[in-house]
Amino acid sequence: xxxxxxxxxxxxxxxxxxxxxxxxxxxxxxxxxxxxxxxxxxxxxxxxxxxxxxxxxxxxxxxxxxxxxxxxxxxxxxxxxxxxxxxxxxxxxxxxxxxxxxxxxxxxxxxxxxxxxxxxxxxxxxxxxxxxxxxxxxxxxxxxxxxxxxxxxxxxxxxxxxxxxxxxxxxxxxxxxxxxxxxxxxxxxxxxxxxxxxxxxxxxxxxxxxxxxxxxxxxxxxxxxxxxxxxxxxxxxxxxxxxxxxxxxxxxxxxxxxxxxxxxxxxxxxxxxxxxxxxxxxxxxxxxxxxxxxxxxxxxxxxxxxxxxxxxxxxxxxxx
Numbered sequence: 001x002x003x004x005x006x007x008x009x010x011x012x013x014x015x016x017x018x019x020x021x022x023x024x025x026x027x028x029x030x031x032x033x034x035x036x037x038x039x040x041x042x043x044x045x046x047x048x049x050x051x052x053x054x055x056x057x058x059x060x061x062x063x064x065x066x067x068x069x070x071x072x073x074x075x076x077x078x079x080x081x082x083x084x085x086x087x088x089x090x091x092x093x094x095x096x097x098x099x100x101x102x103x104x105x106x107x108x109x110x111x112x113x114x115x116x117x118x119x120x121x122x123x124x125x126x127x128x129x130x131x132x133x134x135x136x137x138x139x140x141x142x143x144x145x146x147x148x149x150x151x152x153x154x155x156x157x158x159x160x161x162x163x164x165x166x167x168x169x170x171x172x173x174x175x176x177x178x179x180x181x182x183x184x185x186x187x188x189x190x191x192x193x194x195x196x197x198x199x200x201x202x203x204x205x206x207x208x209x210x211x212x213x214x215x216x217x218x219x220x221x222x223x224x225x226x227x228x229x230x231x232x233x234x235x236x237x238x239x240x241x242x243x244x245x246x247x248x249x250x251x252x253x254x255x256x257x258x259x260x261x262x263x264x265x266x267x268x269x270x271x272x273x274x275x276x277x278x279x280x281x282x283x284x285x286x287x288x289x290x291x292x293x294x295x296x297x298x299x300x301x302x303x304x305x306x307x308x309x310x311x312x313x314x315x316x317x318x319x320x
Contacts, residue, residue: 050287051228054224059221062217062296063299064217065217066214066296066299067303068213070094073130073207074093075210076129076133076199077121078203081125087311092115092116094300095307096109096111097304113126123187127186132174132207134256136174136208137214138166139171139174141253143167145164145253147242148243148247163250180197183197219245219249222272225292229287240279269286269289272285272289
């Protein structure tokens with residue numbers, strides 16, 4: 001009599017998981033839609049003033065910048081012993097990323113934990129990798145900012161030089177023995193079973209390296225828009241390109257610190273406008289910031305959709 005009961009229990013669990021996943025996806029899509037809807041008028045006005053080639057170039061740069069962080073996440077999950085196929089990893093990562101549009105900073109990580117269950121990835125492992133990916137992204141962003149800040153405006157250097165001081169404590173969080181301790185503490189507080197985690201320094205360095213590549217492409221996206229919007233008397237040379245790289249990294253870190261704001265909405269735009277004050281008039285800088293926001297949002301939706309389609313296509317081929 002226990003077998004049917006166990007089967008019914010598993011069916012109920014699968015049913016609840018389907019409900020949770022569907023609710024997450026609906027909430028994330030609604031949140032993404034709201035981001036686009038609220039800025040639609042300003043976005044359309046900004047698009048009318050930008051040339052086609054820089055806009056396409058910016059979109060391609062965002063696309064590459066959006067893909068690369070998945071490899072930063074995957075190198076960690078593979079290092080901890082979960083051989084998730086590339087197509088499945090893309091589905092887990094890109095769909096979970098839609099959670100960042102929901103207020104709070106935990107939804108993407110929770111979604112990764114839930115989606116990774118299909119591949120028997122322990123909750124502590126996937127949650128720790130999700131958090132580690134955020135830390136490696138922050139470390140790489142601060143590194144990029146530190147290299148680019150000297151080329152930025154005096155106002156930005158005076159106001160945000162202290163962000164570079166975040167690097168030492170962030171690096172401490174990436175020290176493998178410290179990772180084991182904060183991960184164990186987190187799951188002890190959640191009263192969840194834990195397993196031993198031993199992340200290699202090589203995997204952590206690779207994750208940081210992948211994220212540096214992502215920041216470079218994100219900065220190129222911003223630079224493509226800035227170069228097109230710059231007045232004729234402003235030279236948008238290599239110094240402005242480095243400035244854009246640092247501005248975007250700083251804007252991302254600022255958005256991360258404001259955990260109650262979905263995907264750093266509003267916070268990043270303020271930093272971008274402030275950082276571009278030496279290059280663009282305030283109106284043009286705001287238009288660039290809004291264009292960047294919508295391009296990032298559309299790219300997140302596109303990557304999630306393509307990852308799901310690729311995953312289903314591969315499953316269909318394997319089933320034949």
